[in-house]
Amino acid sequence: MNEDKITLAHGSGGISTRNLIKDIFYRHFNNQKLIDGLDSAVFEAQSGRFAFTTDSFVVKPIFFSGGDIGKLAVCGTVNDLAVAGAKPLYLSCGLIIEEGFPIGALDRIAESMARTADASGVKIITGDTKVVEKGCADGIFINTSGVGILDKSYVTKKIMPGDDIIVTGTIAEHGTAISRDRYGLKVDGSFMSDCAPINHIIKALHGYMESIKLMKDPTRGGIATALNEIAEHAGKSIHIFEENIPIRKEVQALNELLGIDPLYLACEGRAVIVADKAESTEILARIRVLDDGKEAQIIGCVEDAENTNVYIENFFGGKRILASLEGNMLPRIC
Amino acid sequence: MNEDKITLAHGSGGISTRNLIKDIFYRHFNNQKLIDGLDSAVFEAQSGRFAFTTDSFVVKPIFFSGGDIGKLAVCGTVNDLAVAGAKPLYLSCGLIIEEGFPIGALDRIAESMARTADASGVKIITGDTKVVEKGCADGIFINTSGVGILDKSYVTKKIMPGDDIIVTGTIAEHGTAISRDRYGLKVDGSFMSDCAPINHIIKALHGYMESIKLMKDPTRGGIATALNEIAEHAGKSIHIFEENIPIRKEVQALNELLGIDPLYLACEGRAVIVADKAESTEILARIRVLDDGKEAQIIGCVEDAENTNVYIENFFGGKRILASLEGNMLPRIC
Structure with missing residues (x-):
């Protein structure tokens, strides 16, 4: 048996599985709820409203500029809870690993998950590891599910004409970093994924x-x-001003070169917030x-048209409809 | 675009993804928490102790005698919650699908998940769908995570010498059905997976x-x-009587033929229960x-040896150590 690679035995549920879990996951995710765990982890909570979410991660490449599949898997679920108005509490980690995957890479991924979980104040308290034969998966896939407790002061509210739309930072950086890394594009400049927890x-x-x-967090399909x-949720149209959308020059330029519209590229550390106009500038x-x-902007507002279109107006006053993503932009972005 | 197959666009997060979710998952899993769901589903709960668990399913073949990957994915997580002493409440469903997978098969799987969720009294309230290129996964992988609320009257307790060990039904049926189906063994008799929710x-x-x-539910690695x-958890040895272990004759015979020890084959609808001797026969x-x-049995008891071995005694009084699974018995059993 090659000690440095994942084997089918690591997914058997027997001694090899237990040793892998102890050596890697207990060590990095080190918390009593996980270590106590028999078939489920147990946590206590006060009564309230809870948020529950799940996301599987199949990003390619698994290590990319600004992050890796582990960091992304923690951020993705933490952020889904955060934009639901919840304080993220606990995460699960379900792995599907291809036979032959380097154990060293798994260790780096687990370490990255642990670091990101620490940074966002969540604990990974339950997990599962499956192994499939060589050729039956592409390296590693990670599912994280998460539970959070809702902030009592937050409920989704009726969206009204005049409400402002805020983006918390520059867009399209995750999608652009993945394209650059995956296709080995030789371009100058810094292209880092924005992948980060946004609950703070x-x-x-x-x-x-x-x-x-x-x-909302504008991941797959972009802003x-x-x-x-x-717009669909609100039953109202939205009017966006292109020049207000924060985007780094290098990101804009690379996507022009590639013929990709960055408005459709994933962010993994941003939120889109619909806010009452009365307090939007304070927010x-x-x-x-x-x-x-620092780069947050009000990018537009909700309007009272008879439809649920998103209109985007450019610097010269030209207006077009910004449709939802049809077909496929860039597979396996997250 | 082939309307009958999953395409990469179905995993884009755009219109195709939304249509797939509405056509298949909203229809089958039909519940308001799911349909309301933006990035997280929301549920209310009283204060208490909660169980949280996750499991990824990579079973091959995905349709097997007595079940399919969807039924298995719901049972697996419901059962992990149930054996933790929790009432299963909510499940998530995270899918990784290979490009080209038949949409009809996905529909059958979702229908099976919905039926099993109904039967076990849980709701699937949040989900995620990813698609990877042809050759990068093997059909479909499903992660389910689950949340349940603990029965206040149940806590794990110190296991003592004399405690009895109960198995709730005949063993090894899931593993045997999978072997038979996967390898197309032509043998007479009925070989059905025991895959079922055990929370009731x-x-x-x-x-x-x-x-x-x-x-515990004796899945991968068997009883x-x-x-x-x-034994390891208790810090005590266990003594099992082989003749008391409920196993169907056909299952026993097929595994003898294959040279597989059924004690290591997965059950997916059984529990192993350690109970105080005073009430074990009533239980x-x-x-x-x-x-x-109907086939439940007391198969042995906890002993007070200086080790954490599991001893198994056969009909003739011969005793051997029943070790944990080393290496790999049958990959992708669940």
Whole structure:
């Protein structure tokens, strides 16, 4: 048996599985709830409203500029809980690993998950490891599910014409970093995924929850798709000003070169927030004082048209409909 | 675009993904928490102790005698919650699908998940669908995570010498059905997976929770591995009587033919229960009145040796150590 590679025995549920779990996951995720765990982990909670979410991660490549599949898997679920208005508490980690996968890489991924979980204040308390034969998966796939407790002061509210739309930072950086890394594009400049937990940003807005109507994290499908989902949810149209959308010059330029519209590329550390106009500039200011909120912008507002289109207006006043993503932009972005 | 197959666009997060979710998952899993769901589903709960668990399913073949990957994915997580002493409440469903997978098969799987969820009284309230390129996964992989609320009357207790060990039904049926189906063995007899939710069995034992020390579902690694985990957890040895282990004759015969020890083959609808001797026969009787508990048996007891071995004694009084599964028995059993 090759000690440095994952074998089918690591997925058998027997001694090899137990040793792998102890050597890698107990060591990195080190917390009593996980270690106590027989078939389920146990946690205590006060009565309240809970958020529950799941996400599987199949990103390619698994190590990319600014992150890796482990960091992404923790951020993705933490952020889904955070934009639901929940304080993320506990995560699960379900792995599907291809036979022959290097154990060293698994260790780095687990270490990255542990570091990201620490940074976002969550604990990974339950897990599962399956192994499939060589050729039956592509390296490693990770599912994280998460449980959080809802902030009592936040509920989704009726979105009204005039409500402002805020993006908490520069867009399309995850999608662009993945394209660059996957296709080995030789271009100058820094292309890093924005992959990061955003729960602290939303926590910083605690005092403004009365004015926040809805939050979303614009992952697959980018902000174009997130805005369309918001328009559909609200039953209202949305008007966006292209020049207000924060995007780094290098990201814009590379995507022009590739013929990709960055509005459809995933962010993995941003939120789109619909806020009452009366407090939107204060909310924006509160985000901008944060290290990763300096580039936040109000990018447009909700309008009272008879449809649920998203309109985007360019610098010259030209207006077009920004549709939801049709077909496929870039597979395996997350 | 072939309308009958999964395409990469179905995993894009755009319109195709949304249509697939509406056409298949909203239809089958039909519940308001799922349909309301933006990035997380929301549920209310009283204060208490919660169980949280996760499992990824990679079973091959995906349709097998007595079940399919969807039924298995729901049972697996429901059962992990149930043996933790929890009432299963909510499940998530995370799918990784290979490009080209037939949409008709996905529909059957979702329908099977919905039926099994109904039968076990849980709701699937949040989900995620990823698609990977042809050749990067083997058909479909499903992760289910689950949340349940713990029965206040149940806590794991110190296992003592003399405690009895109950198995709730005939063993090795899931593993045997999978082997038979996967390798196309032409043998007479009925070989059906035991795949089923067992939460109703544990619910029926509600009045006996004071006497139940520990429960496990003997999936990967079979009852041999479950018993070893119990011995290790207890810090005590276990003595099992081979003739008391319920196993169907056909299952025994086929495994003898294959040279496989059925004690290491997965059950997917059984529990192993450690119970105080004072009430174990009553507990057994209570299980046996249930439709799927008729074959339940006390298979052995906990002993006070200086080690954590599992000893198995055969009909002639011969005793051997039943070790945990080493290496790999049958990959992708669940």
